[in-house]
Amino acid sequence: MTPTARTIHHIAREQRHLAWDNSIEPVLRIASGETVTIDAVEASGGQLGPDSTIDDMARLDFAACDPVQGPIYVQDAQPGDTLQIEMLDLEMADWGWTAIIPGFGLLADEFAEPALKIWKLQDGFAEFVPGIRLPLEPFCGEIGVAPAETGAFSTIPPGPNGGNIDTKHLTKGATIYLPVLAPGALFSIGDGHAAQGDGEVCGTAIETPMRITLRLTVRKDLHVPELQYCTAGPLTPRTNIAPYYATTGHGPDLMEAARNAVRNMIEYLERTYGLSRANAYMLCSVAADLKINEIVDAPNWIVGAYMPTSIFTGMGRS
């Protein structure tokens, strides 16, 4: 077989798996430099749909969440190489969901009740409530290769193989580098997100089915210790068009500082925009970005939560 770089392969949404495991049989074998289109189910693996209600949340099987489509065996990829992934296209469905899943998320101890928001994705935007509208900047939460170690590893935590990296800046046009850890790399992808804040604080983004087109290339000349990437262009170009309101948390522990920054943002959103506490938490997850502003002025660090004011299209700020 001597495929050209123009060869286009396809993976269907049914060709998926629920663990990172280097013994899973590839669903596709390609040469380095080839292009693949992948239809990816959203993070619930089909348990939720555009008509789902909060009752469906109660039945959600978390163990069936975050499936990935693949794996793809890339010829000549060997441990020590780098797999280059070019995100050529990302096509969202016309709906998505965001949820508070009990026991999951940065403030899981404070949000015991489930919540569900079904979104309509239209013309590049999604309305949260009247007067709050998010521009969509789609990417995939799960991007990974098979681990070096034998065995089945959950797709929930990210690792040296990438996986559930939930990194919002990997939009169309980004070039991603992952270390090859097993022969053939065994690349898989999924968990489409239409929009997300850095941190994904409630645990979910705007989760949506996604059609992904990407090119996989083995780089023998490059070594990366873990995930690296070059973004498509300036960061969040559709959101970073107006001031941001920022809340902060400070202290000797970055995790607690992040929790305080988000708590303070939730309180700000409740007070300023009249959102319920659950809605404020979900809005942080899909729109607010966590930054480490300083990490050197011992013993106290500062984490900021940044909410783009550009999403508030029809509500006054006090």
Added chain:
Amino acid sequence: MTPTARTIHHIAREQRHLAWDNSIEPVLRIASGETVTIDAVEASGGQLGPDSTIDDMARLDFAACDPVQGPIYVQDAQPGDTLQIEMLDLEMADWGWTAIIPGFGLLADEFAEPALKIWKLQDGFAEFVPGIRLPLEPFCGEIGVAPAETGAFSTIPPGPNGGNIDTKHLTKGATIYLPVLAPGALFSIGDGHAAQGDGEVCGTAIETPMRITLRLTVRKDLHVPELQYCTAGPLTPRTNIAPYYATTGHGPDLMEAARNAVRNMIEYLERTYGLSRANAYMLCSVAADLKINEIVDAPNWIVGAYMPTSIFTGMGRS
């Protein structure tokens, strides 16, 4: 005295102090809504200048660093109120410095030797080495009020009173909110930075003398638990004009993940641009932004270090 909002006061660079202490006598008393221009010495308090060399670093007295100009007593400001600080203007000097100070910084254990870079600040830019040029986006590292507690507290760590917040997004036009903790607020400011990455990872930014003009207003109608702010507009508009190269660190500890992200960026800069390890570390401090990409996929979080490629004006990337 019935000053108008147009009254302009002045504080000289000599009117400074080296501790947050609510017993320090104010150098100025103003009414709420008044404007003040402050000449601030840079972070070394005059120990370094445009002609300093690495030998001057050996003599640097760290205990004399990070002085703040003030304090300003704002009439009617009482504990429980909020002090609103509008950054009306920030005027840099024509020089700045960045240093690796032994024992200080995110990777202090790996950088035992001091280093010093003296910058020329001109036409809104500063050259690091030929082919690397940073746009200047000036702000102040130290912005604070006196603490509630009696006693003298170091100006190095930030706290509930603000202080050494080293937050790069507080540029001209930002509106900052701090809780009033002592009668009169006792506001002080200093530590001019011409440019800095989120994190300030080596411990110093482009440190520069700064002339600051700001308006202080007591907000009885507002309560903030700690620092909050609204930025002047879109974030880093002069830097976010091209792709970013990002390195990451993942794991169950955000601090170690941040350290790994920066280590990986240093290695990338050495390999790609031929920078020395010390120069790569300093460039991260003045230009790379730390973001928490995900903080929910237990047990592993991801921190990214983002280097704007827009600063590389004349060097090829491999």
